[in-house]
Amino acid sequence: MAARFKDLALDAVDHQSLADWWCTALGYTRRLPHPGQEPSPPEWPVAIHDPHDRGPLIWLNPVAEPKTVKNRMHLDVWGEPEELLALGATLVRRREGQRDWDVLADPEGNEFCVFTPDPHAAPSVPLTRR
Numbered sequence: 001m002a003a004r005f006k007d008l009a010l011d012a013v014d015h016q017s018l019a020d021w022w023c024t025a026l027g028y029t030r031r032l033p034h035p036g037q038e039p040s041p042p043e044w045p046v047a048i049h050d051p052h053d054r055g056p057l058i059w060l061n062p063v064a065e066p067k068t069v070k071n072r073m074h075l076d077v078w079g080e081p082e083e084l085l086a087l088g089a090t091l092v093r094r095r096e097g098q099r100d101w102d103v104l105a106d107p108e109g110n111e112f113c114v115f116t117p118d119p120h121a122a123p124s125v126p127l128t129r130r
Helices: 015-026 083-086
Strands: 006-014 044-051 059-064 076-077 090-093 102-105 113-114
Touching: 006 015, 015 044, 015 059, 015 090, 083 090, 083 102
Parallel strands: 006 059, 076 113
Antiparallel strands: 044 059, 090 102, 102 113
């Protein structure tokens, strides 16, 4: 094995605000410093995590430049597109035909796909609602 999965990372001009947005959208929280460790300066990357340990750790990294082209990698999430739009996401493309997901973008333009959970199917990873 040459590598194994560790974390996800998203670049953001306002990484603090985008960390808060993703925390609200996913039910995540900011990762706290270990006991005895000082909090990181606000200009450093922000780590957010699933408090139930069902999802990956996500780092929000500060960058100077805004997003200008399509993501080469993106997140797929279970959720309700209208709820995410109400939180500040923007619609990129509605589901249609054979495509059973909507494409949205977070407040900084990072695209992600939203799959609506089937209410009759038991998901392999339990979903949480706020």
